[in-house]
Amino acid sequence: MRNTGALRAAVICSTAFLFFGIFSAPASAEPDPSSDQGPALQNSADQLPRELADAVVRDLKISPQEYLDRAARAQELSTYASDFRASRPSEFAGAWIGPDGKAVVAVTSDDAAQAVAKDGYDTAHAAVSADGLEKSLSDLNAWISTLPREVASQVNGTSIDILDNQLVIDLVNSPIGSALNLPTLLANLKVILSPGAPAPVDPSPMGGDTYVTTRGAIADTPSTDISVCSFGFNAVDGSGNPVNLSAGHCNPNADTGAGGAPVYLPDPANVQGSAQIGTFDRSSLGSASGLDWSVISLNDKGTSSGLDRPTVRGANGSTVTITGTASPVVGAPVCKSGQSSSFTCGVVAADRVETQLFMEDGSSRTVRGFASTACTLAGDSGGAIVTGTLALGITSGSNSGGAPDCTEANLALAQFGGTASLGIPIDQVAAETGSTVRTAQVG
Secondary structure: OEOOOOEEEEEEEOOOOEEEEEOOOOOOOOOOOOOOOOOOOOOOHHHOOHHHHHHHHHHHOOOHHHHHHHHHHHHHHHHHHHHHHHHOOOOEEEEEEOOOOOEEEEEOOHHHHHHHHHOOOEEEEOOOOHHHHHHHHHHHHHHHHOOOHHHHOOEEEEEEEOOOOEEEEEEOOOHHHHHHOOOOOOOOOOOOOOOOOOOOOOOOOOEOOEEEEOOOOHHHOOHHHOEEEEOOEEEEOOOOOEEEEEOHHHOOOOOOOOOOOEEEEOOOOOHHHOEEEEEEEEEEEOOOOOOEEEEEEEOHHHHHOOOOOOEEEOHHHOEEEOOEEOOOOEOOEEEEOOOOOOOEEEEEEEEEEEEEEEOOOOOEEEEEEEEEOOOOOOOOOOOEEEEOOEEEEEEEEEOOOOOOOHHHHHHHHHHHOOOOEEEEEHHHHHHHHOOEEOOOOOO
């Protein structure tokens, strides 16, 4: 089968930033009204599956409780930063969670620094506001879009490095790329993984599990034309119908975003006999918003199989119950779930990343999201990214999609900054699709 996986990406990363460039394009019931969707509500550390707790200790080198605490702290910071930016746009220059877990707000004036410190946050001084950086990034990408394709294709990606208050450009190490003479930075960031122990497996499908898709009936489709992706978050659409939110490039009709392609739960013994659990309703890949998302409409078999629950899969069949949604904050801890690499963890390295995606017809599209240092493999695309027990995003891109496992990816990519992934913020996906992510009460 064709392993759709994560979009392949070139990555440069450090503790301050990380960015992507795509090398090639890949061709229920209503939510419980009593559920609190608030981002601060999380399960306690002893309620996390052991596999997730082990991944946190292994990849982040912090305790499971500190993982939850930092995730909650990041969302508190996100709310504060949003309000502060709205009231003082010319003085706000970014916000992040530092390696020590402290919340930091960057500002451009002493007066703003005093106000932030009075509110109990650490401060950092910067020369350019966040609005200024975003305007510069927009101007830069507009310039790149005017370049001839043979030149533009040498720009892997662009991003904002809020820690150093600058733009970052990733170029291909080629004669054309070198001729552009634009700055790039390299640093070493490595994720160390180890195998987990067996655990009881819930056989029901959920976020992070595998689905396969085809343009037509799977019984009539050659195995080479069957694509593999991962379920994202279970949700309901604006009419209350059960859906799953996954990656847009997983849709066989991703070039147009049209619905209709069937989605199946794979039968390993007979893939052509796999049960259909829904169809792609619609998708978006590098449209005006730059998001990479798809909406999978679930049929009765899909919901009765378990895709109407607020759960995602981790290592060895363990599950995490989603208790709310979150926004990406630099430095916040994250863990991703996917059918190829299960739980892997890292931190948000950039809360805004843009890259040009070149399509088979020669056109290009801009894909926007956030970057994390979690390892992602081919087939993980569409899978769930969480911070604490909050839904954060959908896996879209990776610099390690072609690796057989994360250990191999770490070894191969260590000299280039380590493994890294591109995520699409779930709050933005939900808003654009008119969907509501399924969540459960904390208890």
